[in-house]
Amino acid sequence: MLSALALPTLLPRPSAISVAEYRQRRDALMGQLPTNSVVVLPGAGLMTRSRDSDFAFRQNSDFYYLTGIKEPDALLVLLPGRAEGESVVFCLDRDPTMEAWTGRRLGAAGVVVEHGIDQAFENTERDERLSELLAGRELLYLPLHSAEAVGIAEDALHVAQAGLRHGRPPLKGWLDISPLIHEMRLFKSDAEIALLRHAAAISAGAHRRAMHVSRPGLSEFQLQAELEHEFVWQGASGPAYSTIVGSGANACVLHYIENSAPLCKDGLVLIDAGAEFELYAGDITRTFPVAGRFSDAQRALYQVVLKAQERAVDAIKPGATLADIHQGVVRDLTAGLIELGLLEGDVQARIDDDSYRRFYLHSTSHWLGLDVHDVGTYRLDEKTPRPLVPGMVLTVEPGLYIPCDDDIPDTYHGIGIRIEDNVVVTHGGHEVLTADVPKQIAEIETLMAKK
Ligand code: GLY
Ligand code: MN
Ligand code: MN
Numbered sequence: 189m190l191s192a193l194a195l196p197t198l199l200p201r202p203s204a205i206s207v208a209e210y211r212q213r214r215d216a217l218m219g220q221l222p223t224n225s226v227v228v229l230p231g232a233g234l235m236t237r238s239r240d241s242d243f244a245f246r247q248n249s250d251f252y253y254l255t256g257i258k259e260p261d262a263l264l265v266l267l268p269g270r271a272e273g274e275s276v277v278f279c280l281d282r283d284p285t286m287e288a289w290t291g292r293r294l295g296a297a298g299v300v301v302e303h304g305i306d307q308a309f310e311n312t313e314r315d316e317r318l319s320e321l322l323a324g325r326e327l328l329y330l331p332l333h334s335a336e337a338v339g340i341a342e343d344a345l346h347v348a349q350a351g352l353r354h355g356r357p358p359l360k361g362w363l364d365i366s367p368l369i370h371e372m373r374l375f376k377s378d379a380e381i382a383l384l385r386h387a388a389a390i391s392a393g394a395h396r397r398a399m400h401v402s403r404p405g406l407s408e409f410q411l412q413a414e415l416e417h418e419f420v421w422q423g424a425s426g427p428a429y430s431t432i433v434g435s436g437a438n439a440c441v442l443h444y445i446e447n448s449a450p451l452c453k454d455g456l457v458l459i460d461a462g463a464e465f466e467l468y469a470g471d472i473t474r475t476f477p478v479a480g481r482f483s484d485a486q487r488a489l490y491q492v493v494l495k496a497q498e499r500a501v502d503a504i505k506p507g508a509t510l511a512d513i514h515q516g517v518v519r520d521l522t523a524g525l526i527e528l529g530l531l532e533g534d535v536q537a538r539i540d541d542d543s544y545r546r547f548y549l550h551s552t553s554h555w556l557g558l559d560v561h562d563v564g565t566y567r568l569d570e571k572t573p574r575p576l577v578p579g580m581v582l583t584v585e586p587g588l589y590i591p592c593d594d595d596i597p598d599t600y601h602g603i604g605i606r607i608e609d610n611v612v613v614t615h616g617g618h619e620v621l622t623a624d625v626p627k628q629i630a631e632i633e634t635l636m637a638k639k
Contacts, residue, residue, distance in 0.1 A: 199389055199422055202382035204466065207304035209379060210256045213372065214275050217254065218268040220368055224357070226325035227266035227365055228344075230336045234260050244425070249558035250331065250369045252467055257303055259294055261311060263340075265321055273306025276321060281310040319347040324356040329365035366563075373557055374564030375579040381612055383468040384556065384581055387424065388610050388621035390463040391470030394418035395625040398433075398461075399635050404453035404479050408433040411459060412447045419463040428469035429560045432460035435478060439604025440589040442550060451478040456486055458604050462560065469560040471583050472622050473608030480636030482629055485599040489588055492524030494627060496586045497607045500552060504576065504584070504611050504618040510566060511573035514552040517586045521548050525588070530596065547589060553582045556610055580613045581621075 217227070231251035234242040247258050255264055255277065263278040280286075282295040299308035309317050322328070322344040330337040341362050352358055376384065394415040401414050411433045419426055430445040438444045439458035451457055457478050462470030475490065477483070482490060496517045503513050522544040525531040530547065531538045538544055555562035562581075568574045576582075587606030590596060610621040626632045 196393070196418070196421060199386065199393070201423065202386045203379065205256060205377075205379045205383070207256070207302075209377060210254065211275075211304050214254050214266060216372060217368060218266055218274060221266075221268055221329065222327060223269055224325055225268060225327040225329055226322055227264070227329045228322075228337055228340050229254065229264040229266075229331065229365065230334060230340070231255075231257065231262040231264070232260060246425075247467065249373075249467065249563075250366065253369065253373055253558060255303055255305065257294070257299065262299075263311075263314065263318075265318065267321060267325070275306045277303070277305045277308045278311050278314045278318070279308055281312050315343075319344070322359075323347055323351045326357050326360045328359060328362040329368075330362060331366045332362075332364040333366070367565075370563035370565075373562065374555060375577065376557060376581050376612070377579070380468065380557070381579070381581065383466050384470075384610065384612070385621050387428070387463050387465040387468045387470035388472070389624065390419055390422040390424050390465060391461065391472045392622050392624040393422065394461060394463065395459060395472055395474050396635065398459055399474070399476055399626070399632065400638070402451065402457060402476065402478055402480070402636065403639075404451060407450045408435050408438070408447040408457070411451070411457065412461075415459065415461045422463070422465075424463035424465045425467075426464060428462045428464035428471065432458070432473075434458045434604060437592060437602030437604070439475065439606075440591065440602060441604075442589075453479055454483065456482075456490075456603060456605065458606055460606065460608065467558050469556060469558070469562075470622070471556055471560050471608060471610060472625060473585055473587075473606040474625055474627060474632075475605045475607065476632045476636065481633060483599075485597075486603060486605075487629060488528055489524075489590070489600065489603055490605055490629060492521060492528070493586055493588050493605045493607055494629075496520035496524070497584060497609070497627075500584045500586060501609060501611060501618070501620060504582075504613060506578055506613060506615065506617075507575045509573035509575055510551075510553045510582070513584070517552045518544060518548070521586060521588060528600075530590070530600065546591070548587060549589075550585075550587070552586055553584055556581045556583055576613045578613050578615050582611055582613070584609050584611055 232248040237243045265276040277299045280293045296308035299305050397418050398411045398414045412431045433447045434444040435457040436452035436455035458475045460473040500513050500517050522538050523535045555564050585608035589604045590600045592601040612619045
């Protein structure tokens with residue numbers, strides 16, 4: 189007889205970001221621009237996956253940050269000082285036949301009512317209306333890396349040139365809008381932090397589930413399935429980036445996403461996986477023994493990474509810099525490698541000659557937000573790392589990856605360990621969003637023993 193399946197509890201959902209907050213962001217961006225400028229920012233389009241099938245749609249993060257609109261093929265135009273409305277969106281046309289195939293579209297009226305945009309038009313009107321909107325604007329701000337946006341700018345230039353005959357001011361040039369938006373995105377609002385906290389909570393539950401299920405005889409893809417099942421079960425759109433499940437020496441391949449090998453029965457497995465919820469990313473790494481018990485060599489190396497990771501998290505507070513935090517991690521990892529006999533000599537000497545980089549070749553942190561490697565600069569200028577400020581969200585993810593080389597004792601061969609948490613900078617220091625997944629050896633072994 190079938191027994192009732194115990195379903196996981198659905199985590200309480202945070203509120204969506206309000207229409208008022210999106211408006212404040214557009215106003216704050218326009219407040220930084222000279223008068224008589226215009227912003228043109230295309231949203232994402234659909235991308236073909238194979239033949240006539242598309243990838244699931246994912247909105248462009250900058251466009252989403254300023255509008256909250258999740259439909260493809262939209263365009264945002266910001267016109268500071270325009271009496272009829274400063275924010276204009278072009279969107280997909282209402283079309284009963286297309287909507288029968290692919291779902292409801294907002295249409296121009298929906299964009300205005302549901303997203304608080306001042307004025308909206310459907311894409312059939314775009315060419316004509318856009319020329320009217322751009323004519324007479326002197327500075328055009330757009331994402332310069334976007335071929336679509338640049339194409340729009342070139343068309344605008346032609347229109348502006350025609351307008352010169354009618355006495356309109358000439359278009360003086362175009363500039364990159366991205367740095368201004370990215371600087372804003374670096375500082376998360378309370379509503380954004382609530383979404384990141386939720387993405388982190390879903391991701392944490394998925395990692396606990398993978399630890400619980402892990403055992404010899406399974407393959408990497410089966411742990412991937414456990415993680416991604418939990419993401420979607422909890423209402424996430426799926427993974428925020430390709431899930432990494434690397435068992436044994438696969439853990440030493442930093443971007444290993446094949447996830448095709450059987451789990452090594454005596455080995456560790458490194459899982460780097462995070463859910464995307466309302467476009468905000470979780471990004472957690474945990475490393476644990478497939479069979480639930482660390483060997484002495486695994487334990488020794490794990491403790492080195494764990495100590496470095498905990499000290500790095502503890503160092504996060506306003507005014508600290510990621511450069512300093514990384515230097516602290518490098519020092520702790522190098523000292524640990526010397527203690528274990530994997531490097532020789534003096535800590536500073538091994539840092540100075542870069543020999544630690546044989547085992548640790550990535551940086552310790554990146555910003556986290558709408559993109560997993562979120563936008564925002566890491567330096568104020570070439571020489572000055574930027575101090576942390578409340579509202580910034582980052583990862584802390586030191587690791588050690590030991591090659592299978594002859595000069596290294598066999599017992600360490602192919603061990604790859606990374607421990608990654610997501611951290612918000614607060615006024616008093618920091619909040620770890622991902623504390624709900626065990627990382628102490630005793631906690632991991634206890635969780636895994638409960639089969
Ligand atoms: N998952 C990508 C990273 O940790 O940076
Ligand atoms: Mn990361
Ligand atoms: Mn990661």
